[in-house]
Amino acid sequence: MSNSLRTSDSSDIENPTAGDGRSPVLVAGGATLAGALLSFLFVPGVTVFFVLAFLGVAVYGWFVHQEATAKGLMFLATISTALVLVLITAYLFLRSFPAFEQMGLEILYTNGDYWSRGDDRYSLYPAIWGTVLTTILATLVAAPLGVASAIFISEIAPSWAHEIVKPAVETLAGIPSIVYGFIGFTIINGYMMDNFGLTSSGSIVVVGVVVGLMALPTVASVAEDAISSVPDHMKDGAVAIGATEWQTIKSVTLPASFSGISAAVLLGVGRAVGETMAATVILGNVMQLPEPLYNVFGNTVTLTSLIASQYGNAHGLHMQALFAAGVILFLTVMALSITAQLIEARVKQNLGGEL
Amino acid sequence: MSERTLRNQSRDPLAVEYSAALAGLSVVPIATFFAAFVVGGLTLAGQRSLGSTILGIEIETVLTALLFVAGGCLLAISVGSRYGVIETTPDRSAGLGVASGFGFVAFSGIGLAMSQTFGLGRLVWAPLALIGGLTVAGAIVFAREDLGVTVPAGLFSVAIGSLVLFDGLTPAWAWSPAGFGVTFNGTVLIPLLTIVAGLVTAWAAANAFEGFGAAGRQAGAFFLIGANATLILLVLLLLIAFIVKNGFWYAVDGIEIGPGLNFHWPFVMDGYDVVLNQKGIYPAIIGTFWLVVGALVMAVPIGVGAAVFLTEYAEEGRFTSVIDIATNGLWSTPSVVFGLFGYAFLVPRLGNNTSLLAGMIVLGFMLLPLVLITSREAIKSVPDEYRDASAALGVSKWETIKDVTIPSAMPGIVTGIIIGIGRIAGETAPILIVTADNPQRSSAPAIMGSFELTTSPPFIVNEALLSGSSALPYQLYGAITTGVVGDDPGYGWATAFVLLLVVLSFYVIGITTRIYFRKKLQA
Numbered sequence: 101m102s103n104s105l106r107t108s109d110s111s112d113i114e115n116p117t118a119g120d121g122r123s124p125v126l127v128a129g130g131a132t133l134a135g136a137l138l139s140f141l142f143v144p145g146v147t148v149f150f151v152l153a154f155l156g157v158a159v160y161g162w163f164v165h166q167e168a169t170a171k172g173l174m175f176l177a178t179i180s181t182a183l184v185l186v187l188i189t190a191y192l193f194l195r196s197f198p199a200f201e202q203m204g205l206e207i208l209y210t211n212g213d214y215w216s217r218g219d220d221r222y223s224l225y226p227a228i229w230g231t232v233l234t235t236i237l238a239t240l241v242a243a244p245l246g247v248a249s250a251i252f253i254s255e256i257a258p259s260w261a262h263e264i265v266k267p268a269v270e271t272l273a274g275i276p277s278i279v280y281g282f283i284g285f286t287i288i289n290g291y292m293m294d295n296f297g298l299t300s301s302g303s304i305v306v307v308g309v310v311v312g313l314m315a316l317p318t319v320a321s322v323a324e325d326a327i328s329s330v331p332d333h334m335k336d337g338a339v340a341i342g343a344t345e346w347q348t349i350k351s352v353t354l355p356a357s358f359s360g361i362s363a364a365v366l367l368g369v370g371r372a373v374g375e376t377m378a379a380t381v382i383l384g385n386v387m388q389l390p391e392p393l394y395n396v397f398g399n400t401v402t403l404t405s406l407i408a409s410q411y412g413n414a415h416g417l418h419m420q421a422l423f424a425a426g427v428i429l430f431l432t433v434m435a436l437s438i439t440a441q442l443i444e445a446r447v448k449q450n451l452g453g454e455l
Numbered sequence: 456m457s458e459r460t461l462r463n464q465s466r467d468p469l470a471v472e473y474s475a476a477l478a479g480l481s482v483v484p485i486a487t488f489f490a491a492f493v494v495g496g497l498t499l500a501g502q503r504s505l506g507s508t509i510l511g512i513e514i515e516t517v518l519t520a521l522l523f524v525a526g527g528c529l530l531a532i533s534v535g536s537r538y539g540v541i542e543t544t545p546d547r548s549a550g551l552g553v554a555s556g557f558g559f560v561a562f563s564g565i566g567l568a569m570s571q572t573f574g575l576g577r578l579v580w581a582p583l584a585l586i587g588g589l590t591v592a593g594a595i596v597f598a599r600e601d602l603g604v605t606v607p608a609g610l611f612s613v614a615i616g617s618l619v620l621f622d623g624l625t626p627a628w629a630w631s632p633a634g635f636g637v638t639f640n641g642t643v644l645i646p647l648l649t650i651v652a653g654l655v656t657a658w659a660a661a662n663a664f665e666g667f668g669a670a671g672r673q674a675g676a677f678f679l680i681g682a683n684a685t686l687i688l689l690v691l692l693l694l695i696a697f698i699v700k701n702g703f704w705y706a707v708d709g710i711e712i713g714p715g716l717n718f719h720w721p722f723v724m725d726g727y728d729v730v731l732n733q734k735g736i737y738p739a740i741i742g743t744f745w746l747v748v749g750a751l752v753m754a755v756p757i758g759v760g761a762a763v764f765l766t767e768y769a770e771e772g773r774f775t776s777v778i779d780i781a782t783n784g785l786w787s788t789p790s791v792v793f794g795l796f797g798y799a800f801l802v803p804r805l806g807n808n809t810s811l812l813a814g815m816i817v818l819g820f821m822l823l824p825l826v827l828i829t830s831r832e833a834i835k836s837v838p839d840e841y842r843d844a845s846a847a848l849g850v851s852k853w854e855t856i857k858d859v860t861i862p863s864a865m866p867g868i869v870t871g872i873i874i875g876i877g878r879i880a881g882e883t884a885p886i887l888i889v890t891a892d893n894p895q896r897s898s899a900p901a902i903m904g905s906f907e908l909t910t911s912p913p914f915i916v917n918e919a920l921l922s923g924s925s926a927l928p929y930q931l932y933g934a935i936t937t938g939v940v941g942d943d944p945g946y947g948w949a950t951a952f953v954l955l956l957v958v959l960s961f962y963v964i965g966i967t968t969r970i971y972f973r974k975k976l977q978a
Contacts, residue, residue, distance in 0.1 A: 144805075148913035171764070177757040178769070178778055249687055269687060274877050276955070285935055296639065296640070297638030297640075344669045374788070375789070377932065397636055408794075423795060426792050430792050437780075438780060441783055
């Protein structure tokens with residue numbers, strides 16, 4: 101092996117000088133891939149040539165400069181994750197722009213006459229309100245139960261119960277949303293009509309509870325990470341002065357992991373906001389507000405179920421309005437996700453510093 | 456430190472032995488809670504009616520009796536503890552949390568009774584309910600802890616029991632709050648309130664079992680948290696059992712084995728064809744299979760590559776934090792938004808119709824952050840000693856990554872991928888928008904047979920990849936929206952059963968491998 105005396109760290113430093121032959125390969129690789137992307141965006145027909153050229157360069161590089169090629173490819177892979185997000189943002193905004201332009205602020209709030217294809221009027225107000233209501237209900241279910249199960253898993257459970265409950269919570273996350281929707285549609289909707297005298301199939305409260313159940317595993321697993329990352333020496337202090345386990349949890353562990361737990365709840369809220377199929381199948385998806393506004397037994401539509409139930413026969417401004425719904429969803433969820441990450445980063449800094 | 460040593464520390468060391476009477480009285484409400492949960496649950500689920508009998512006793516009577524027994528035991532404990540017959544170690548007060556909880560219950564109870572039953576106006580009921588609630592809360596705050604916990608819980612239980620016993624609340628009773636379009640029936644409220652009261656009394660009893668004080672509060676809290684964990688387990692088991700019960704027999708109907716190697720499983724191996732009278736989901740299974748394969752081909756190399764780059768090469772800094780935000784953002788992006796993106800970005804470029812290929816790419820994008828996050832965790836958890844040892848032998852960084860780091864991280868990476876497959880196999884919304892065309896197809900997409908070489912770009916074409924397909928979750932959605940479920944509910948349940956089987960087997964395999972490798976690592 102030619103570089104047998106190199107340590108792992110110094111190879112990085114030597115790259116620029118030792119890699120004279122490599123840079124053309126990297127440049128060629130990058131150029132062909134950028135070409136492939138650009139051509140796919142604007143002239144999809146010729147993309148194949150760029151892809152073939154890129155593959156050629158990559159194969160050549162792999163045999164001649166394996167390390168540099170691998171590193172370059174992995175770098176491209178890293179960039180592409182960010183690129184996907186950029187593309188999603190760009191296409192959502194591009195497609196929804198006419199709807200925002202035409203409707204102005206009325207797309208968010210208007211009085212009466214929300215949705216009319218004849219007049220080309222599309223206000224998302226009922227859908228936004230529906231999403232708000234279902235998300236509040238879902239959070240009321242997911243946050244307390246999720247945090248309680250996180251405490252159970254990380255602090256209380258004896259090891260046999262830990263081995264059962266943790267996988268069970270994960271499996272709960274695995275049940276596809278359409279299955280929840282199917283059960284809601286066939287069983288719970290009928291149950292509510294029979295036992296609670298609801299007049300139409302589907303109500304906000306059912307969606308809220310079902311979506312809450314689906315967001316629960318997210319809250320539980322993120323909160324569990326936060327709770328178990330509280331360093332032992334903090335808890336030991338409480339135990340040393342004679343506190344019970346519950347007193348330790350209540351006055352040391354939970355306050356110390358409070359930020360992490362709120363991040364968990366935020367991520368759970370994000371899941372609930374974006375949950376699509378259960379809402380689509382259970383709700384009636386009528387473009388109307390519940391009467392009165394806080395009537396959780398009413399029937400309405402959410403942003404997600406609006407898209408899923410109407411995209412099939414939408415054209416022109418109608419379709420763009422659906423994209424606008426997508427933009428609102430996307431921005432809400434991104435804001436929640438970024439806030440949660442900032443909180444988590446701060447937690448890591450605070451707790452990590454004391455280790 | 457074990458639970459037991461902690462508990463003994465917190466108590467007065469001179470009074471560790473509690474009487475058998477206390478233990479007996481406090482176990483009873485916990486037992487009645489379980490009984491009320493089972494009986495009330497069966498009634499709520501419609502398996503039994505309030506008028507039917509268990510062991511010769513009417514269910515309504517059983518529930519009422521449970522309420523009185525549990526409440527009575529608690530009140531007995533409170534009297535015994537107050538007059539020193541039963542030895543306990545209560546604190547001075549039950550605290551604001553308990554007080555506000557029971558205060559709120561009193562407020563709602565009085566308020567609802569005043570406004571709904573007696574029809575008093577807001578100006579009358581609101582102050583009265585507020586006074587009632589504050590009185591209860593104040594009494595609890597100023598009473599000693601043993602009384603503050605047991606008396607309100609016992610009275611709550613007895614009050615609900617009396618309502619049912621003296622026909623204040625009968626199965627025929629109904630209440631429709633104005634403007635909500637909903638009716639609360641006695642048939643639902645009686646079992647529901649019994650379960651709630653049972654939970655409250657059981658919490659108080661768990662508290663009393665440890666003689667109140669810090670140990671008692673711990674017992675109460677652990678009881679509630681344990682009950683929550685049990686409830687989640689129960690929900691999961693019931694969901695799965697329900698789907699298996701309703702779907703299994705329809706799904707396995709008409710299986711033929713033999714003669715020889717002949718094996719035919721109609722539901723899984725046939726398409727949906729009205730003419731041939733076939734009702735199978737073979738096309739959907741094949742569709743889901745190809746979607747998963749395509750998504751894996753897309754996401755695994757990119758995700759693992761990015762994970763290696765981020766952990767092994769990139770310096771922690773602005774670049775990595777941007778990628779972090781992007782990855783976590785992708786992870787939380789709603790599936791329907793991915794679908795819209797595919798509709799705007801991919802569909803027009805891939806033949807302007809819904810296609811399997813578009814679905815593969817969109818699902819690949821959804822799988823990408825999952826693979827990246829789990830692979831990164833796995834690579835991070837490879838001990839630095841491994842890398843150092845390899846470097847000390849003079850192996851280059853890339854060789855170390857290739858031969859040491861990635862193989863050591865493999866179990867974690869594979870587990871992440873398996874669980875990721877479970878998640879995307881059940882995704883419906885993106886498939887609905889970019890791949891689906893006809894929910895009841897008679898034939899499966901023939902991917903392998905459709906590859907053709909052409910002389911013009913793109914040189915290789917595959918008709919099947921570029922046309923729409925079904926997939927298991929979409930099949931279920933289609934069955935609901937096209938009304939197939941209305942005519943033949945068994946078909947929907949069987950589809951849900953197969954979908955759940957596919958998805959959960961990935962989860963089970965993934966979780967089991969993780970436990971296996973973790974045990975191996977610890978050994």
